[in-house]
Amino acid sequence: MLSKRLKKNDWCISYDEKVTVPGRINFTTAHELGHYLLHRQQRDTFQCGQVQIIEYGSPESKRIESQANTFASYLLMPRNDFDTQIAGHELSFELLGHCADRYETSLTATALKWLEFTAEAAMLVVADHDEFICWSYCSRAARRIGAYISPGQEVPASVQEHMRSNALAVSEPRRVAAGVWHSTEEAVESVIVSDQFEQNIFLIRFPLALMVDHAEEPETDTFTVFEENGQGLNWKK
Numbered sequence: 289m290l291s292k293r294l295k296k297n298d299w300c301i302s303y304d305e306k307v308t309v310p311g312r313i314n315f316t317t318a319h320e321l322g323h324y325l326l327h328r329q330q331r332d333t334f335q336c337g338q339v340q341i342i343e344y345g346s347p348e349s350k351r352i353e354s355q356a357n358t359f360a361s362y363l364l365m366p367r368n369d370f371d372t373q374i375a376g377h378e379l380s381f382e383l384l385g386h387c388a389d390r391y392e393t394s395l396t397a398t399a400l401k402w403l404e405f406t407a408e409a410a411m412l413v414v415a416d417h418d419e420f421i422c423w424s425y426c427s428r429a430a431r432r433i434g435a436y437i438s439p440g441q442e443v444p445a446s447v448q449e450h451m452r453s454n455a456l457a458v459s460e461p462r463r464v465a466a467g468v469w470h471s472t473e474e475a476v477e478s479v480i481v482s483d484q485f486e487q488n489i490f491l492i493r494f495p496l497a498l499m500v501d502h503a504e505e506p507e508t509d510t511f512t513v514f515e516e517n518g519q520g521l522n523w524k525k
């Protein structure tokens with residue numbers, strides 16, 4: 289949490305000492321620093337839940353929590369350095385793990401950062417050990433093909449079956465037919481079983497979606513939209 293100390297007239301960041309994962313401590317501290325820089329005029333106390341990176345309460349708290357997360361992610365994982373680390377490599381949990389070590393962030397936070405800027409169609413799916421989806425997060429290209437999976441859904445039956453029969457094997461990325469993670473797209477699935485957090489973390493990539501996306505749907509950026517809208521108003525000289 290971040291709180292104003294009235295007597296000393298300063299601000300203090302504190303975190304639960306029971307949290308032993310360095311990545312979480314760093315992210316939490318950077319997140320609170322973000323509140324200090326961005327939001328300290330609005331409140332005297334910011335109490336932030338542990339690793340609720342995706343879920344928030346009201347629209348206003350959603351907005352400020354999301355801003356603090358964005359701040360923290362860029363502070364800890366500078367975009368230009370991230371690009372250098374992954375350039376020329378096939379994306380995998382191993383590569384994300386290398387970046388997580390480098391930035392001392394959690395694997396989840398690192399994967400979310402990558403999904404934020406990648407041109408690939410990919411998503412992260414976190415499920416509990418009872419095989420129910422806790423949350424999923426899609427890259428922009430994955431959102432375009434409707435790859436979202438809502439919380440509470442079950443992990444696809446064939447994936448559960450595969451995991452049961454390969455429980456002890458180190459999971460290599462495997463190709464999964466259309467109809468499993470997406471109705472019409474083949475996927476490449478990697479999974480990490482986290483006993484510590486009792487979660488299965490899936491990295492799902494849709495390698496064929498990327499090509500279709502480029503061919504059929506050229507990206508429109510904010511500048512283009514502005515320019516197009518401006519033409520009718522004679523803004524361009």
Ligand SMILES: [Zn+2]
Nearest residue numbers: 334336353356
């Ligand atoms: Zn917060």
